[in-house]
Amino acid sequence: MSQYVLRRVxxxxxxxxxxSLVLFVVLALAPGDPFSELATNPNVPAExxxxxxxxxxLDDPIYLRYLHWISAMAHGDWGFSFVSRMNVDQxxxxxxxxxxxxxxxxxxxxxxxxxxxxxxxxxxxxxLFDQIANTxxxxxxSLPTFFTGILFILIFSVTLDWLPLVxxxxxxxxxxxxxxxxxxxxxxxxxxxxxxQAASMTRFVRSAMLxxxxxxxxxxxxxxxxxxxxxxxxxxMRNAMIPVVxxxxxxMPAVFGGAIVTEQIFRIPGIGSLLxxxxxxxxxxxxxxxxxxxxxxxxxxxxxxxxxxxxxxxRISLR
Amino acid sequence: xxxxxxxxxxxxxADGRMDRRAFIQxxxxxxxxxxxxxxxxxxxxxxxxxxxxxxxxxKRGGGGALKLLWWxxxxxxxxxxxxxTKDQDGSRLFYEPLACWDPDGNMKLVLAAExxxxxxxxxAADGKSVTWKLKPGVKWHDGKPFTADDVVFNWxxxxxxxxxxxxxAVYRDITVEKVDDLTVRILFPKPTPFWADAFVGxxxxxxxxxxxxxxxxxAKSREAPNNLSPVGTGPYKFIEFKPGDLVRGExxxxxxxxxxxxxxxxxxxxxxxxxxAARAVIQTGEYDFGYNIQVEDDVLLRLEKGGKGKAVYAVxxxxxxxxxxxxxxxxxxxxxxxxxxxxxxxxxxPAVRKALTMLVDRxxxxxxxxxxxxxxxxxxxxxxxxxxxxxxxxxxxIEKAAKVLDDAGWKPGADGIREKDGKKLKLLYQTSINxxxxxxxxxxxxxxxxxxxxxxxxxxxxxxxxxSDVGNPDTYxxxxxxxxxxxxxxxxxxxxxxxxxxxxxxxxxxxxKWQGPNFTRWANKDxxxxxxxxxxxxxxxxxxxxxxxxxxxxxxxxxxxxVQHRLKVEAAANNxxxxxxxxxxxxxxxxxxxxxx
Numbered sequence: 001m002s003q004y005v006l007r008r009v010x011x012x013x014x015x016x017x018x019x020s021l022v023l024f025v026v027l028a029l030a031p032g033d034p035f036s037e038l039a040t041n042p043n044v045p046a047e048x049x050x051x052x053x054x055x056x057x058l059d060d061p062i063y064l065r066y067l068h069w070i071s072a073m074a075h076g077d078w079g080f081s082f083v084s085r086m087n088v089d090q091x092x093x094x095x096x097x098x099x100x101x102x103x104x105x106x107x108x109x110x111x112x113x114x115x116x117x118x119x120x121x122x123x124x125x126x127x128l129f130d131q132i133a134n135t136x137x138x139x140x141x142s143l144p145t146f147f148t149g150i151l152f153i154l155i156f157s158v159t160l161d162w163l164p165l166v167x168x169x170x171x172x173x174x175x176x177x178x179x180x181x182x183x184x185x186x187x188x189x190x191x192x193x194x195x196x197q198a199a200s201m202t203r204f205v206r207s208a209m210l211x212x213x214x215x216x217x218x219x220x221x222x223x224x225x226x227x228x229x230x231x232x233x234x235x236x237m238r239n240a241m242i243p244v245v246x247x248x249x250x251x252m253p254a255v256f257g258g259a260i261v262t263e264q265i266f267r268i269p270g271i272g273s274l275l276x277x278x279x280x281x282x283x284x285x286x287x288x289x290x291x292x293x294x295x296x297x298x299x300x301x302x303x304x305x306x307x308x309x310x311x312x313x314x315r316i317s318l319r
Numbered sequence: 320x321x322x323x324x325x326x327x328x329x330x331x332x333a334d335g336r337m338d339r340r341a342f343i344q345x346x347x348x349x350x351x352x353x354x355x356x357x358x359x360x361x362x363x364x365x366x367x368x369x370x371x372x373x374x375x376x377x378k379r380g381g382g383g384a385l386k387l388l389w390w391x392x393x394x395x396x397x398x399x400x401x402x403x404t405k406d407q408d409g410s411r412l413f414y415e416p417l418a419c420w421d422p423d424g425n426m427k428l429v430l431a432a433e434x435x436x437x438x439x440x441x442x443a444a445d446g447k448s449v450t451w452k453l454k455p456g457v458k459w460h461d462g463k464p465f466t467a468d469d470v471v472f473n474w475x476x477x478x479x480x481x482x483x484x485x486x487x488a489v490y491r492d493i494t495v496e497k498v499d500d501l502t503v504r505i506l507f508p509k510p511t512p513f514w515a516d517a518f519v520g521x522x523x524x525x526x527x528x529x530x531x532x533x534x535x536x537x538a539k540s541r542e543a544p545n546n547l548s549p550v551g552t553g554p555y556k557f558i559e560f561k562p563g564d565l566v567r568g569e570x571x572x573x574x575x576x577x578x579x580x581x582x583x584x585x586x587x588x589x590x591x592x593x594x595x596a597a598r599a600v601i602q603t604g605e606y607d608f609g610y611n612i613q614v615e616d617d618v619l620l621r622l623e624k625g626g627k628g629k630a631v632y633a634v635x636x637x638x639x640x641x642x643x644x645x646x647x648x649x650x651x652x653x654x655x656x657x658x659x660x661x662x663x664x665x666x667x668x669p670a671v672r673k674a675l676t677m678l679v680d681r682x683x684x685x686x687x688x689x690x691x692x693x694x695x696x697x698x699x700x701x702x703x704x705x706x707x708x709x710x711x712x713x714x715x716x717i718e719k720a721a722k723v724l725d726d727a728g729w730k731p732g733a734d735g736i737r738e739k740d741g742k743k744l745k746l747l748y749q750t751s752i753n754x755x756x757x758x759x760x761x762x763x764x765x766x767x768x769x770x771x772x773x774x775x776x777x778x779x780x781x782x783x784x785x786x787s788d789v790g791n792p793d794t795y796x797x798x799x800x801x802x803x804x805x806x807x808x809x810x811x812x813x814x815x816x817x818x819x820x821x822x823x824x825x826x827x828x829x830x831x832k833w834q835g836p837n838f839t840r841w842a843n844k845d846x847x848x849x850x851x852x853x854x855x856x857x858x859x860x861x862x863x864x865x866x867x868x869x870x871x872x873x874x875x876x877x878x879x880x881x882v883q884h885r886l887k888v889e890a891a892a893n894n895x896x897x898x899x900x901x902x903x904x905x906x907x908x909x910x911x912x913x914x915x916x
Binding site: 031048081086281 | 388391394395397400402480483485487488541546547559561562563564565567588589590591592595598599602603605606780782783786787788791793796832833834835836
């Protein structure tokens with residue numbers, strides 16, 4: 001087992017290098033300029049932008065810039081944002097809590113809805129409950145988050161005036177008041193994201209359960225007189241969860257990556273909004289760092305999912 | 320003639336026989352902007368007055384929280400590194416210049432004790448130096464005194480190329496010297512009629528403390544810890560900064576202006592988009608002020624109905640224009656398109672240029688797109704509405720345009736497109752991606768089609784279009800199109816920099832890596848001479864006449880077709896008294912903001 005993990009980690013290194021190279025080249029070739037705003041300011045002559053480009057090494061050949069970047073990264077130096085003139089790791093760490101809180105809560109909400117609803121729907125296929133759950137799930141994942149987000153804002157902020165439209169980074173107050181306010185302002189974004197995730201996950205859980213529930217060993221379990229609850233939870237769910245675990249594990253990087261659209265709509269200062277504003281400002285070091293972190297997380301969670309398989313189903317051997 | 324009249328008028332103001340305001344309005348009639356008119360008075364021997372203060376609160380603080388919504392939040396808080404107005408706005412919350420501009424274009428004192436004039440010995444008669452007296456007793460937020468050394472340091476800091484300051488252009492050619500602890504003198508290399516550039520306004524003016532930045536001048540500039548935690552002299556003290564997201568401040572109890580500031584805390588939130596920012600201010604009232612609300616007027620009007628806020632407008636000198644390429648974008652000479660060695664095959668016929676001016680329906684653009692945020696104009700150089708020069712007019716007339724083309728020999732071909740000598744009237748018209756711009760393109764294209772001109776539209780992502788990336792063909796300085804449309808913000812209440820762009824030695828070419836600011840590629844000896852004369856002209860009246868002449872030449876030769884004189888649009892809570900100047904950043908007058916109870 002530990003040998004397997006070690007081997008997987010070693011394989012990950014060249015693939016991450018490859019990913020970083022591709023990302024770097026694509027970003028370097030992409031059009032745009034971090035100092036574009038200077039270009040329209042009549043007070044700033046063009047040579048100022050040019051000297052800034054030279055100072056930040058933007059005029060060097062791509063392979064040199066890549067070598068610089070990779071060697072700095074190896075020393076733990078994530079680079080330096082052109083736009084904020086501060087270190088990239090600092091920027092990312094500043095944005096991480098908001099993303100973890102909102103997107104993490106949304107994932108938990110999605111699981112809390114999807115697993116019970118999916119499991120119950122699968123035990124009674126084509127019942128009224130199943131039909132309703134299915135319909136809602138279809139509606140849920142057909143509506144994009146930017147639409148539901150704006151709809152929620154219109155209903156709950158503008159018309160009813162219950163919830164704030166703008167996510168505040170530092171909520172005033174302490175103790176219970178602070179907690180309540182943090183929850184209040186996260187309700188809309190968490191609901192938008194959570195319901196969207198829950199919709200597709202419900203369908204997934206249901207079909208995974210249906211695959212297993214018809215198997216002979218389930219009939220055997222019932223035949224030996226086990227109760228319905230015990231059969232479903234102990235015998236069916238454990239096996240049905242294997243594909244669900246993969247799905248969840250592969251979604252974990254998205255938790256760290258933030259939900260770009262939702263963060264933009266509700267002004268949540270998360271990684272997603274950092275990424276989008278950095279892309280718009282052509283702040284390549286930040287874009288590079290954020291996307292590279294995503295790549296690492298995807299590789300890592302793939303590995304975790306594989307290890308979890310072995311634990312969930314001893315028949316799968318890891319070699 | 321004008322000259323004599325003006326002298327008499329200045330004398331009248333000096334004797335108190337004429338009101339300053341009346342003088343400025345008379346100046347307006349000849350197309351002079353308010354700030355310039357004031358400087359004329361200053362040079363003509365009448366002290367430049369501070370604009371009247373409208374500040375009412377009688378005690379410091381007690382105003383609660385002021386919540387600002389900047390849909391593009393500041394990403395850094397050192398004014399010398401500001402890459403855009405958002406950074407200037409954020410830095411200006413804590414740092415202050417010697418003086419700033421009020422909505423009428425009058426100078427307002429901040430860290431200076433008096434406005435330099437010839438009477439008080441502040442202005443040299445030859446225009447080669449200006450002496451500023453600093454307010455005594457001003458303290459930095461950490462308690463250290465503010466002195467002339469700080470001012471001199473800012474000049475040394477910004478002019479050092481290794482610092483990589485974006486304000487370098489203002490500071491590198493001047494010399495700043497300390498006269499005594501509270502006096503500094505700025506020396507100009509040549510007579511400088513517009514002396515209020517260095518240390519004035521939010522864009523390049525704010526002063527950073529010497530004792531905290533001294534060790535970080537030059538190549539080490541990016542390591543300064545205070546780049547992210549400003550210690551200024553402003554009405555609000557710094558608490559917290561998260562780039563692109565949040566800036567927070569609190570009342571400065573030792574602020575140097577009486578009864579100011581009004582608010583106890585300050586918050587500037589970033590992120591999102593202009594429409595939802597307008598909503599959060601005008602409709603739900605969660606925020607007090609939102610900046611740069613470039614939203615269609617219909618939407619704003621709808622939000623304002625029964626809302627909690629309103630749209631606020633500030634008049635400056637920003638002009639949205641279409642520029643006609645003077646060179647041929649489709650012929651490559653020595654690896655360069657739009658080369659100065661070529662002539663535009665269609666626009667070299669003045670009739671085509673003239674016809675195009677009549678095909679831009681400025682009234683429709685105003686009605687359908689800009690609404691209250693735009694004014695139709697015939698001029699390239701626009702002051703406030705009452706200052707518009709009267710020498711030019713514009714009209715929209717498709718029949719007349721068609722006739723001009725007919726008379727010049729451009730006859731419609733079989734496909735309805737006019738042609739002459741085998742050249743078809745087909746034009747490529749580019750701009751940046753931005754809702755109002757695409758709609759304007761459509762309006763122009765439609766009119767051109769009716770007149771037998773085929774227009775192909777192209778829109779480029781703003782971050783590419785406005786980029787200085789030499790490798791990209793779609794930037795506005797490369798101008799690989801027949802026409803392009805955008806605006807160059809007039810960030811200073813004086814036309815000198817704005818108009819200097821278009822002299823022939825400034826043309827953007829491959830040789831200067833397209834860094835020459837004259838993207839029009841229009842080269843005209845008369846224009847060069849006018850600008851040259853204006854820049855050496857110390858007589859403010861003659862100087863103003865020269866700039867009007869320069870504007871008229873740009874319009875007569877149809878280098879530009881002005882589309883709209885654009886106003887700044889902000890969103891503000893109904894009870895917020897926000898002073899916003901079209902000649903300065905939104906936060907430049909923040910110390911005078913208060914809430915009506």
